[in-house]
Amino acid sequence: MAAVLPLTRYQPLEDWRRQLRAYQQRRMQVVAVVQQQHQHQQLAQLDARIVQQLAARAELQVLRQVNGVGPVLVASLAAQLPELGRLSGKTIARLVGVAPLARDSGATRGVRRIWGGRAGIRQVLYMATLVAVRFNPPLRDFYQRLRAKGRAGKVALVAAMRKLLVILYAKMRDQLAAAATS
Template sequence: MGDRGRVVTEGREEGTDVGGFVGIDVSKEHLDWAVHGEAADARLAHDEDGLQELVRRLNELRPALVVLEATGGLEMAVLAALSVAGLPVAVVNPLQIRNFARATGRQAKTDRLDARCIAHFAAAVQPPLTPMPEATTIELELMLARRRQLTGMLVAEKNRLSGLIGPRKVARVVASIERVIKTIEKELEKLDDELKTKIEQSPVWRAKDELLRSVPGVGPGTSRTLLLDLPELGTLSRQQIAALVGVAPFNRDSGKAKGRRAIWGGRASVRSMLYMASVTAVRCNPVIRAFYDRLRAAGKPYKVAMTACMHKLLTILNAMAKAARPWQAAA
């Protein structure tokens, strides 16, 4: 039966009956869940009581597989609770669910309909199980998510400040924005120190962090993002990891028309950080710099050349992580 048989039986005692395929739509307030092939669905509050009730009901059902969407960290508590209970659970990219919904003709969208679609996806695709994250990983992921929120707030406040010109530049408003900016910057600095300490306290994470940061152009921010938002680094082929991040160009041809190849989808947080790392690498990394210069000399536009550098840098990092060798050996 291959992977399908493994998904159905893993995590259960041999010979016990298992139920159907469950899809859970996780939102900030609610947990909507459905079983594939059954008309009924259910909604629980996304709190401690709701999680305990969800685990109780799923333990009674004994599902073959439970599938969640990756929702920017909201799913982590659910994943941990189900994994601790010994339930077979998989977390998948929301883009996969959206593409599956379109392919199966689903147009309407509500949380409960999403849960049914995820359950259908679970039964049809049966994705591999997601191992339970260690406590350090969960904490680091949530801390990094908070850092992204603070960074977004800082950018927004700085944009507001730069927009105050002429008669709009009221002293009290400027002072208010400047106070908020200083507060956010202090909080970011504190969070960065905590992230650094947390990584240094874990020998495994410290080794991974040092390995990635051995590459010229890869700083602590890029390393942390790769470690937490791209745990597949070093486990996939270069084609797979590029497609996962969203730096693999796809053809856009139809009939005789030949469109420009373009990148799309993938993990935006990783791609954004990888771009900033590539900008730095073009200046200080001899391999990436030479690659960039060859592309520009060949007449490639800046964006095309930078996307290619992102792809190359990611390929190097993936190979290093797979071989567990630092930059000097990989270069």
């Protein structure tokens, strides 16, 4: 192989090149930190605008009354799930992708899994449910009851996600009905 390929001997970098490489690597690290700080500032500005938009919409305030539900979840639901309160709870769960779907074939009963739906809402709902199973007594009891029955942690958490979504759906449905009658 060496007879075919022209091989060159390894030449270590000169001191000035090694020093320049170290400076360049450090510069790239500092640039990344500066960009991250700038992104934190932009994130804070966007969060302030989102909170301002949510405060202007009285019908969305009812969702904030549920423990574990914050402005990020309310904004995600308002922006990405306008059907909330207008369709059934089952349909909303399917739209978000937290309804267990069957994988049956003939006499075989497959494992029910969640899939599809609006992944962005599902991700935000997951984080909100992590908080809700700690601070929302009905959801905490529901989650602990499923765990006591032997359900896996993620399975119980997804069930709590669906329950939280259906609670939010019912609150929004009642809010829309009250607004329509007045």
